[in-house]
Amino acid sequence: MTVVDERPAPPAEVPRRRPGRVLALLRNSWRQLTSMRTALVLLFLLAVAAIPGSVLPQRGVNPEDVRDYFTAHPDLAPVLDRIGAFEAFGSVWFSAIYLLLFTSLIGCITPRLRDHFRALRTKPPLAPKRLDRLPQHAVLPTPAGGAAAIAETLRRRRWRVVVRGDEVSAEKGYLKETGNLLFHSSMLVVLVGVALGSWYGWSGNRLLVAGEENAFCNTRQQYAEAKLGPRVGSEDLPGFCVRLDEFQARFLESGQPEFFNATVTVDEPGGERRQADFSVNSPLRLDGASVYLLGHGYAPVIRYTDRYGRSQTSTVPFLTTGDPGLTSEGLAAFPDANVDPATGRRDPDLQMAFTGLYLPTAPQAAPFVRSEYPTERNPALNLTAYRGNLGLDAGIPGSVYELDQRQVRAGRVKEAGAKLLKQGETWTLDDGTKVEFLGTEPYVTLSVRYDPGQALLLVSSGFLLVGLMGSLFGRRRRVFFRVLPAGAGDAPGAGAADPAGGSPTSGSSLVEAGGLPRTDHPGFADEFAQLVAAVSGDERADAERAESDPAGAREGAE
Amino acid sequence: MSALSDQLVTFAILVYLVAMISHAVEYALGNARARTVAAPARELVGAGVGGSGGLTPQPPAATGAAAAERTARRARLAGLTAVVATAIGALLHLGALVTRGLAADRMPWGNMYEFVLTVSWIGVTAWLVVLWKRPSLRRLGLFLTLVMVLLVATAELVLYTPIVPLVPALNSYWFVVHVSTIVFSSGILLLGVVPAVAYLMRAGHEQGKRSFPYTLAKRMPAAAALERLTFVLHAFAFPIFTFAVIAGAIWAEAAWGRPWGWDPKETWAFISWVVYAGYLHARATPSVKRNVATWLAVLGFLTVLMNLFGVNIFFEGLHSYGGLD
Ligand code: HEM
Numbered sequence: 042m043t044v045v046d047e048r049p050a051p052p053a054e055v056p057r058r059r060p061g062r063v064l065a066l067l068r069n070s071w072r073q074l075t076s077m078r079t080a081l082v083l084l085f086l087l088a089v090a091a092i093p094g095s096v097l098p099q100r101g102v103n104p105e106d107v108r109d110y111f112t113a114h115p116d117l118a119p120v121l122d123r124i125g126a127f128e129a130f131g132s133v134w135f136s137a138i139y140l141l142l143f144t145s146l147i148g149c150i151t152p153r154l155r156d157h158f159r160a161l162r163t164k165p166p167l168a169p170k171r172l173d174r175l176p177q178h179a180v181l182p183t184p185a186g187g188a189a190a191i192a193e194t195l196r197r198r199r200w201r202v203v204v205r206g207d208e209v210s211a212e213k214g215y216l217k218e219t220g221n222l223l224f225h226s227s228m229l230v231v232l233v234g235v236a237l238g239s240w241y242g243w244s245g246n247r248l249l250v251a252g253e254e255n256a257f258c259n260t261r262q263q264y265a266e267a268k269l270g271p272r273v274g275s276e277d278l279p280g281f282c283v284r285l286d287e288f289q290a291r292f293l294e295s296g297q298p299e300f301f302n303a304t305v306t307v308d309e310p311g312g313e314r315r316q317a318d319f320s321v322n323s324p325l326r327l328d329g330a331s332v333y334l335l336g337h338g339y340a341p342v343i344r345y346t347d348r349y350g351r352s353q354t355s356t357v358p359f360l361t362t363g364d365p366g367l368t369s370e371g372l373a374a375f376p377d378a379n380v381d382p383a384t385g386r387r388d389p390d391l392q393m394a395f396t397g398l399y400l401p402t403a404p405q406a407a408p409f410v411r412s413e414y415p416t417e418r419n420p421a422l423n424l425t426a427y428r429g430n431l432g433l434d435a436g437i438p439g440s441v442y443e444l445d446q447r448q449v450r451a452g453r454v455k456e457a458g459a460k461l462l463k464q465g466e467t468w469t470l471d472d473g474t475k476v477e478f479l480g481t482e483p484y485v486t487l488s489v490r491y492d493p494g495q496a497l498l499l500v501s502s503g504f505l506l507v508g509l510m511g512s513l514f515g516r517r518r519r520v521f522f523r524v525l526p527a528g529a530g531d532a533p534g535a536g537a538a539d540p541a542g543g544s545p546t547s548g549s550s551l552v553e554a555g556g557l558p559r560t561d562h563p564g565f566a567d568e569f570a571q572l573v574a575a576v577s578g579d580e581r582a583d584a585e586r587a588e589s590d591p592a593g594a595r596e597g598a599e
Numbered sequence: 600m601s602a603l604s605d606q607l608v609t610f611a612i613l614v615y616l617v618a619m620i621s622h623a624v625e626y627a628l629g630n631a632r633a634r635t636v637a638a639p640a641r642e643l644v645g646a647g648v649g650g651s652g653g654l655t656p657q658p659p660a661a662t663g664a665a666a667a668e669r670t671a672r673r674a675r676l677a678g679l680t681a682v683v684a685t686a687i688g689a690l691l692h693l694g695a696l697v698t699r700g701l702a703a704d705r706m707p708w709g710n711m712y713e714f715v716l717t718v719s720w721i722g723v724t725a726w727l728v729v730l731w732k733r734p735s736l737r738r739l740g741l742f743l744t745l746v747m748v749l750l751v752a753t754a755e756l757v758l759y760t761p762i763v764p765l766v767p768a769l770n771s772y773w774f775v776v777h778v779s780t781i782v783f784s785s786g787i788l789l790l791g792v793v794p795a796v797a798y799l800m801r802a803g804h805e806q807g808k809r810s811f812p813y814t815l816a817k818r819m820p821a822a823a824a825l826e827r828l829t830f831v832l833h834a835f836a837f838p839i840f841t842f843a844v845i846a847g848a849i850w851a852e853a854a855w856g857r858p859w860g861w862d863p864k865e866t867w868a869f870i871s872w873v874v875y876a877g878y879l880h881a882r883a884t885p886s887v888k889r890n891v892a893t894w895l896a897v898l899g900f901l902t903v904l905m906n907l908f909g910v911n912i913f914f915e916g917l918h919s920y921g922g923l924d
Pocket of ligand 1: 075076077078080084142143145146147149150221225228509512513873875876879880883
């Protein structure tokens with residue numbers, strides 16, 4: 042029984058000449074696109090099109106999984122990749138659906154906006170001739186003050202009222218359409234916010250080891266991965282610098298994390314150097330970017346003393362392997378080791394590298410491959426030494442966290458023993474050189490982001506919500522009152538009124554009232570009855586009715 | 600405290616089971632009565648006042664009348680038992696949640712087990728509210744209690760997780776806002792699917808379909824009332840769900856650095872939201888049949904279920920706190 046004001050489609054024009062036919066075709070397509078049915082179909086398609094993005098791994102969410110998928114399905118994966126299945130939400134088909142939907146939306150709300158503005162400015166319409174034909178109808182004695190008093194009562198109840206002679210027309214519930222339009226328009230603004238963010242935003246991820254010498258400043262080169270929107274240049278990045286001073290973490294006995302906090306020193310251009318804390322759930326807000334704490338780990342400090350007695354110290358972050366005990370693995374490379382200080386000649390076959398596992402809490406007995414707890418209760422570094430040409434000079438980019446396995450396979454790098462080192466221990470290798478495990482520094486992994494669309498997103502979602510509630514809970518309805526000329530007292534239902542009890546000014550004249558719900562509104566009968574009671578000045582009856590109206594009794598109104 | 604909570608859950612399941620059986624008995628007696636008394640039209644009216652005076656059917660014969668009266672009394676008793684049992688079940692259920700929360704020293708929404716328990720409690724409580732306002736819908740309780748038994752038992756048997764505190768990412772003010780609203784709206788949507796399914800069956804029955812699932816709806820409230828209830832519940836839940844998703848985005852921005860990242864949970868929330876928007880549209884479009892619209896509501900609920908169970912089980916994402924490894 043919804044009474045929706047659907048715009049009646051104007052009759053299709055009869056095609057006369059050719060250009061007319063093209064135009065008609067266009068116009069018809071547009072009408073099709075902006076119809077509710079099309080919107081429905083597109084909504085449904087949008088939901089369906091979102092499913093692959095949750096089933097298949099997505100590059101934006103988990104690039105490693107995508108790589109694994111390629112290994113697991115070498116035939117299928119490239120095909121899927123070509124249709125954009127691994128970046129489903131940026132793919133052509135997904136974009137096509139939502140762009141069509143939003144086009145339809147624009148086409149749908151523009152005329153409604155216009156109509157609604159017009160409706161807001163026009164007065165409630167003339168009362169229909171026969172009020173008894175309306176869904177709600179009543180006859181009551183005229184209150185003191187006649188039509189003006191009725192209008193006053195209605196106004197107090199926030200109806201929009203117009204008095205025309207003996208007739209009062211009133212309307213209420215414009216909020217429904219207002220809310221609906223606000224809601225749909227806000228959705229457009231949400232899309233604009235998303236677009237702004239992707240054009241003018243940027244983000245980068247990096248790892249930051251504690252200590253002055255590891256501080257980083259915000260340039261593109263400083264990020265392991267950086268993503269700049271199409272309208273952002275490297276020179277647009279704000280030039281702040283961040284140094285990690287301290288990282289605290291607390292864990293439960295089970296190893297489950299309980300608390301993280303990173304303390305950093307921040308240098309912002311034009312600002313004082315300051316210290317700040319941030320954590321998961323409370324990012325570091327800087328001018329023009331936010332810094333989020335994503336993860337943490339340990340960077341073992343390793344000192345290597347070569348054949349010539351020269352020492353080099355390296356603090357290398359070991360990457361966590363994903364187990365709760367924070368077992369991490371990494372590589373400490375010393376390509377400049379064993380350079381003869383007398384000649385300055387470097388022997389490429391004497392470069393050194395150590396790979397290994399770092400266990401914050403090593404087990405009491407072998408195998409030393411898995412840490413038992415995420416804090417450093419029994420730190421141990423399980424190292425394997427490699428000697429030879431690391432391949433770092435060959436110009437082939439390799440990972441800084443992994444030994445170049447090609448060199449190992451080619452026999453250019455040879456293993457030179459393995460040993461478990463406790464903190465402070467020294468290991469003397471077969472050639473008399475020494476490696477020491479000095480301790481660790483904490484590191485954090487950070488995501489640094491700037492998204493100028495976010496404020497707009499927040500505001501428009503707020504409006505969206507408000508509009509939605511208005512739209513769902515608003516109800517448009519009209520009521521009409523007509524003061525009947527005295528003597529017309531034998532109107533139907535007049536017997537119920539008691540003219541003798543009426544006020545002296547009204548004499549025996551009566552008012553006829555009618556009500557019309559314009560949208561689905563099961564409680565309208567009640568509201569109408571209350572309104573009529575209020576108008577006839579019968580507030581007592583009003584209250585009584587409210588009392589004797591437990592919800593159950595309303596069954597009949599359905 | 601934790602053990603007490605577990606026991607309360609078991610008791611709640613048993614009591615819901617009792618409620619379900621009582622509803623079934625009422626239902627069966629209703630059928631028997633319909634066979635003895637050839638006045639099915641009165642039936643609805645009788646149910647409408649929740650078993651007050653309206654129940655006296657015109658007797659086709661004097662003996663039949665006495666028997667019918669007796670059956671009607673029994674049916675009424677069974678119905679009453681069912682409602683009381685549901686209420687007791689809801690209280691036990693609430694007790695389980697409160698003790699669990701006390702034992703964990705936080706809101707009981709930290710993993711899938713607690714999540715399902717809370718959602719189903721919201722559902723049953725909302726049902727009692729609906730019942731209070733619209734006693735005529737009582738017979739829907741059969742479906743509702745069935746859903747409750749299934750959900751809570753699944754939670755206990757499959758999803759049970761011992762109490763652990765929250766990981767830091769969940770330890771936020773927005774966690775409470777986001778999860779409470781998600782839980783609340785999911786509970787209402789869970790309740791909403793009950794009249795939706797009942798409507799689909801009842802509407803079929805009213806159109807003269809007499810094959811298996813439709814016959815179940817013989818004693819159900821009128822299709823129009825079911826449809827109306829379906830809409831009211833969805834219209835109520837949808838803005839709350841919308842708010843919950845927005846709150847989730849605000850929280851995700853603080854915790855993960857982006858408001859929306861198409862993580863599987865987020866994706867399925869999006870899908871549910873779009874499907875429910877589709878339902879509201881379909882219902883507002885006169886050219887779309889009501890049962891098509893209602894199917895969309897059912898579909899929407901399937902996507903909510905997918906998010907509750909499926910995503911935690913099948914996919915890996917930032918939201919994996921299901922506690923099932
Ligand atoms: C971008 C996708 C869209 C979404 C997510 C969406 C969502 C919604 C929702 C949730 C409602 C329910 C509020 C209410 O009942 O008043 C609604 C109502 C409505 N929408 Fe949309 N909408 C979309 C696009 C459109 C389009 C393209 C049209 C035009 C063809 C449209 C026309 C309407 C109308 C006329 C109503 C009012 C229905 C009523 O009277 O209750 N919407 N929309």
